[in-house]
Amino acid sequence: MTHKEEQIPLEQIVPDMSLASFSRMPTQQRINLYAKMSKDYNPIHVDANYAKQTPFGGTIAHGMLVLSYISEMMLLAFGSQWLSTGWLSIRFKSPALSGKKVKVEGRVHTVERMDKKTKVICAVACRDEAGNPIIIGEAGVTMALPTIN
Amino acid sequence: MVQISEFKPGDRIAASSFTLEANKINEYLEAVEESSGYFTQSSLGAVAPPIACVGLAMAALLKDVEFPDGTIHLSQEIRLNKPVRVGQTFHCHGSLMQNQVRRHLRIMTIRLEVDDELGEEVLEGKTSFILSEQRNRVS
Numbered sequence: 404m405t406h407k408e409e410q411i412p413l414e415q416i417v418p419d420m421s422l423a424s425f426s427r428m429p430t431q432q433r434i435n436l437y438a439k440m441s442k443d444y445n446p447i448h449v450d451a452n453y454a455k456q457t458p459f460g461g462t463i464a465h466g467m468l469v470l471s472y473i474s475e476m477m478l479l480a481f482g483s484q485w486l487s488t489g490w491l492s493i494r495f496k497s498p499a500l501s502g503k504k505v506k507v508e509g510r511v512h513t514v515e516r517m518d519k520k521t522k523v524i525c526a527v528a529c530r531d532e533a534g535n536p537i538i539i540g541e542a543g544v545t546m547a548l549p550t551i552n
Numbered sequence: 553m554v555q556i557s558e559f560k561p562g563d564r565i566a567a568s569s570f571t572l573e574a575n576k577i578n579e580y581l582e583a584v585e586e587s588s589g590y591f592t593q594s595s596l597g598a599v600a601p602p603i604a605c606v607g608l609a610m611a612a613l614l615k616d617v618e619f620p621d622g623t624i625h626l627s628q629e630i631r632l633n634k635p636v637r638v639g640q641t642f643h644c645h646g647s648l649m650q651n652q653v654r655r656h657l658r659i660m661t662i663r664l665e666v667d668d669e670l671g672e673e674v675l676e677g678k679t680s681f682i683l684s685e686q687r688n689r690v691s
Contacts, residue, residue, distance in 0.1 A: 427584075427585050428585075433582070433584070433585070434583070436582055436583040437579075437580070437584070439579060440576050440579040440583060440604070440607070440608075441607045441608065441610070441611050442611045442615070443607075443611065445619070445621060445622070445623055446621050446622070447621070447622050447623075447624070453621065453622075457622060465607075465625070466624075466625030466628065467603060467606065467607045467610075467625070467628075468583060468584055470603060470628060471580075471584040471586070471601065471603040471604075472584065474601065474602060474603045475586060475587070475588050478588050478590060479588050483590075483599075485632070486599065486602060486632060486634075486635040486636075487632060487633065487634050487635055488632065488633075489602070489630075489632040490629075490630060490631040490632065491629065491630050492627075492628075492629045493627065493628055493629075494626065494627045495624070495625050495626055498624075
């Protein structure tokens with residue numbers, strides 16, 4: 404990993420703190436690329452004619468594609484701790500429509516400080532442009548306290 | 553191909569293996585507009601995005617299982633135990649936890665476990681889907 408870690412300092416993590424929010428747009432081109440990568444060619448994702456006749460009225464992004472936005476937000480907030488101690492539990496509440504903006508947001512819910520580690524639990528969400536939930540749930544990490552030599 | 557609806561709770565899904573190939577990781581990074589800076593160099597040995605690993609594990613595990621068109625992802629749980637790297641090969645196994653029909657909709661939950669070449673579990677997860685019981689294609 405060559406990336407210089409810039410996660411939130413442990414002592415600054417307090418309940419109610421917002422995680423850095425951002426937006427993404429799952430275009431049809433990106434959905435098609437995700438389908439190729441995952442070999443998930445469900446027509447609800449890649450067949451406009453099929454998807455037009457569903458209640459969604461058009462193609463939708465793969466759930467895992469949208470979930471990756473939550474993972475990125477947690478990685479940006481908590482650095483490599485996310486990769487080795489992270490967990491999430493979410494529900495897909497509504498689809499992310501192709502070509503529509505998705506806002507990714509999170510807020511620290513619980514901070515449990517223990518002897519040599521701190522457990523952090525966050526409320527996480529992806530929302531459409533009107534603020535309706537696409538994904539809601541929780542994600543967390545266990546952060547080790549820095550060692551002093 | 554096996555129809556997913558034929559599985560009963562407790563049934564194990566045939567184990568499978570997959571490799572985190574650099575080209576697959578690059579496709580993933582482009583598809584999800586990843587910008588954290590952690591994964592931009594997806595060369596051999598580089599740390600790979602965990603959700604890409606979950607996606608490829610699901611694809612490997614369910615490659616011989618047929619889902620009806622229009623299947624929708626309902627919920628997801630994931631626990632990450634150690635970073636995964638480009639070029640590593642993983643062994644994934646899983647089982648069916650739930651298979652229930654409610655008002656023409658089938659809800660299925662699959663448990664997934666992914667181990668590395670050392671036999672250490674790198675991640676585990678639980679995935680629920682909704683499948684239409686009435687028809688395979690809407691058209």
